[in-house]
Amino acid sequence: MPDASGNGARRPGGPDDLLQLATRVAAQARGSEELEVYVSRGVETDVRAYDGEVESLSSAASAGVGIRVVDGGRQGFAYAGSLDQAVIAETLAEARDNARFATPDEHVRLAVPDGHVPCDLDVWDEELAATPVEEKVRMALDLERRVRAADPRIRQVSSADYGDMASEAAIASSTGIAASTRRTLCSMSAAAIAGEGADSHTGVGFSAVRGPGDLDPDRVVVDAVQRATRLLGATKARSGRWTVVFDPRVTSTLLAIVASALSGEAVTKGRSLFAGRLGEKIAVPSVTIVDDPTDARALSAASHDAEGLACRRNVLVEEGVLRGFVFDTTSASRAGTTSTASAVRGGYASTPVAGCRALVLSPGPLDAPAILADVGDALYVQSVTGVHSGVNPISGDFSVGAEGVMVRDGLFAEPVREVTIASTMQRMLLSVLHVGADLEWLPGVAAGQTLAIEGMTLSGS
Secondary structure, rough: OOOOOOOOOOOOOOOOHHHHHHHHOOOOOOOOEEEEEEEEEEEEEEEEEOOOEEEEEEEEEEEEEEEEEOOOOEEEEEEEEEHHHHHHHHHHHHHHHHHHHHOOOOOOOOOOOOOOOOOOOOOOOOOOOOHHHHHHHHHHHHHHHHHHHOOOOOOEEEEEEEEEEEEEEEEEEEEOOOEEEEEEEEEEEEEEEEEEEEEEEEEEEEEEEEOOOHHOOHHHHHHHHHHOOOOOOOOOOOOOEEEEEEEEHHHHHHHHHHHOEEEHHHHHOOOOOOOOOOOOOOOOOOOOOEEEOOOOOOOOOOOOOOOOEOOOOOEEEEEEEOOOOOHHHHHHHHHHHOOOOOOOOOOOOOOOEEEEEEEEEEOOOOOHHHHHHHHOOOOEEEEEEOHHHHHHOHHHHHEEEEEEEEEEOOOOEEEEEEEEEEEEEHHHOEEEEEOOOOEEEOOOOEOEOOEEEEEEEEOOO
16 A cells, blocks of 8 residues: 555554544545545654764654545545644645546546455564654764774765654545555664775665564674775776676666666557567576565565555566556556556655566575676676666666666776766666575665676776
């Protein structure tokens, strides 16, 4: 369901009062109109340490309602940052008024229950609320101190952060939808600046989990320091065609681009490189891509989508063959099919759209060291820049800035920077050499793992 994803409808301990509120408002539907009510509340804490001191500390609570009215194909939407009864009544009136002036669209409609049973997910950690702010501050300060002391080449820690959020939400509609959810997220991150002479580079490490007890500060320290120091002395690489090995974080970024092209809404509007290719071979047989919000390991795992339908596992690419797209109710109607329970939304202030929530490449048999050993000579890409301007999910054109390390005989060699790697998404999918076994669930819509692709163009010196 919406971003406050987690436990199934009416599960004990869930936000039942929010569900009752949403249900009461949804029951006010008049005549032929369909009425959907989404309510949410949450609290967030953020701590930033710098130079041994607390640079910033914030804790904020929020709550709000979003209401959709659909009548005769006309959709009206309104929202408010309050759960006050009078404010909700005003919001409902505004949504009805907006519907009067909307352009009719025969495909606009609300979801109806489709009989799928929601998965049993527990993505709520009670420890989060029980952890005092003082302990969260201590974790941020300790992280900053440890990163500074980890390597003599670390000149500065530009930020060391602790953050968490706990959110609850409910959705109800006059069409029979009723679901409530909750989830927690907790993270630590650090940005380390390493230097030698006039040369300096920044590396970022992070850990993202459900609750404070599962955080891994050791990994954050090692990751931040290693990513900063291994780029010292970097130069431009020799131009040519190379096998490129992507770091799991970069793979997650690339997969998020693929996710946007797998949206049924993008496909029906002709804004996807996969439009008109259903049933075709679009990748090598080792590539299977699944969107599975029911996998509790995914940080965006959900029992329900943003329209209140029970989430399910959707196989989109199977052994290289394009099998399907993700749809919400409206985009499914336009495509002449049914929703895949893949509606997403940014919160109470937005309406649902079709999108992936937990996209993942099925892991291969090799870990990162084995992949590097197999490819022999390659470019290992640690980070990329210019993704939004350099990658076109409609044409598939791909050209981004990159930095990383050259691989010689399967081992890391000289670091490189200020290079450009280019290809097309279509060619890249058909040139995959290895999908790593090192699956890593990351914040965002896609997981990451080591990924090797042959024949990419590298522009450097």
